Amino acid sequence: MPQAADLRAPSIKLSDGTRNSSFLGWIVLKRGLDFTLAGFLLALSLPLLVAAAIAIKLDSNGPVLFSQERMGRGFKRFHLLKLRTMHKTVGGLLFTVAEDPRITRVGRWLRWFKVDEVPQLWNVLRGQMSLVGPRPVVPDLALEYRAAYERLLAVRPGLTDPATVKYCREDELLAHLPDPINYFKTVLVPEKLSLSASYLEHATLLKDIGLIARTALALFPFSGWPRLFPARRAPSAQASGMLFSEPSPRAEAQTSADNR
Numbered sequence: 517m518p519q520a521a522d523l524r525a526p527s528i529k530l531s532d533g534t535r536n537s538s539f540l541g542w543i544v545l546k547r548g549l550d551f552t553l554a555g556f557l558l559a560l561s562l563p564l565l566v567a568a569a570i571a572i573k574l575d576s577n578g579p580v581l582f583s584q585e586r587m588g589r590g591f592k593r594f595h596l597l598k599l600r601t602m603h604k605t606v607g608g609l610l611f612t613v614a615e616d617p618r619i620t621r622v623g624r625w626l627r628w629f630k631v632d633e634v635p636q637l638w639n640v641l642r643g644q645m646s647l648v649g650p651r652p653v654v655p656d657l658a659l660e661y662r663a664a665y666e667r668l669l670a671v672r673p674g675l676t677d678p679a680t681v682k683y684c685r686e687d688e689l690l691a692h693l694p695d696p697i698n699y700f701k702t703v704l705v706p707e708k709l710s711l712s713a714s715y716l717e718h719a720t721l722l723k724d725i726g727l728i729a730r731t732a733l734a735l736f737p738f739s740g741w742p743r744l745f746p747a748r749r750a751p752s753a754q755a756s757g758m759l760f761s762e763p764s765p766r767a768e769a770q771t772s773a774d775n776r
Contacts, residue, residue: 543671545721550647550672554640561634568599568622568631575622578604581635586652587665589672594644596652597635601627616687627687629735636675648724649674650712657705664709671716676731678715679708684734 569580583595601623602616619627626632639645645652652673658665683689683704690696 542719542721546646546724547643549721549724550640553647554637558634558637558641561637564631565599565634568626571622572600572620572626576603576620585655586673587655587658587669588644588652589669591658591665591669593655594639594652596645597638599623599626599632599635601632633675640675644672646672646674648676648715648719648727650677650715651680651708661705661709664713668709668712668716676727677712678727679711681727681730681734682711683708684731 572578572580578600580600581597582600583597585593586596588594601620602618603620623632636645640647649671650668650673653665658669686704690700693699
C-alpha cells in the first residue's frame with residue numbers, strides 16, 4: 517500500500533538528467549488510475565457518444581470524428597480525437613471563437629458541455645494522454661515555447677489541468693477581444709504555462725481527483741448558455757494566422773483524409 521508521500525510527484529528530473537524512483541512510482545500509480553477510470557468513463561459514455569454521433573450526422577455533412585496531431589510526452593507526436601463540431605468546408609480562418617458561423621448547431625452544444633472531448637478517453641487508454649496533465653498543444657506551439665514544454669512534456673498531456681478549469685470558456689473570452697491573437701500569445705499562453713508548471717510541482721493523485729471534479733463543475737454554469745442560432749460574428753482578420761483549440765474546417769478535412 518503506497519504511503520501518502522508516494523502519491524506526490526517530486527521534481528521531474530535530477531541534476532544528472534535521470535529520474536528518481538519516487539517520480540517513477542508516481543507515474544505508475546497515475547497510469548493505473550488513468551487506465552481504470554478512463555475505461556469506466558468510456559464505457560459509461562458510450563450511449564452519449566452514439567447519440568452525439570447520430571446528431572452530428574443528421575445536422576451536417578462530414579465524418580463524426582476528426583483527429584489532429586498534437587505533441588505528447590517526450591515530444592512524441594500523436595493524433596488526438598474529438599467529435600466533429602464544425603462544417604466540413606474548405607478555407608476559413610485558422611482558429612475558432614464563440615459564435616463562429618462555421619460551428620454547427622449540434623457542435624455548439626457539444627463544445628459547450630465539452631462532449632466533443634470525450635473521445636480523448638481512448639487516447640488515455642492507449643497511453644498517449646492522462647486524465648490530468650498539461651493540455652496537449654499543436655506541434656508548432658510546443659516548438660515555439662520549447663523551453664517550457666521540455667518540462668511539461670516530461671509527463672503525459674492530459675484531458676484537464678488547472679489552466680483548463682480557469683479558461684473553460686476561453687472561446688467566449690477571445691470572441692470579445694479586438695485582438696485575440698495578441699491576447700492569446702501575450703497573456704493566455706504564459707499564464708497557462710505557469711499554471712501547468714505549478715501543477716507539476718505540487719501534483720498528487722488526490723489533487724488529480726479534485727481537478728477532475730472541478731472540471732465537471734465548471735461545465736455547468738448558471739448563465740450564458742449557448743444559442744442555437746447565434747449572431748454571425750467572425751473573428752478579426754488580423755487573427756487569421758494562428759491555431760487555437762480546434763483547427764479550421766480545412767485542417768479538419770485534411771486530418772480526416774490523412775487517417776482514413
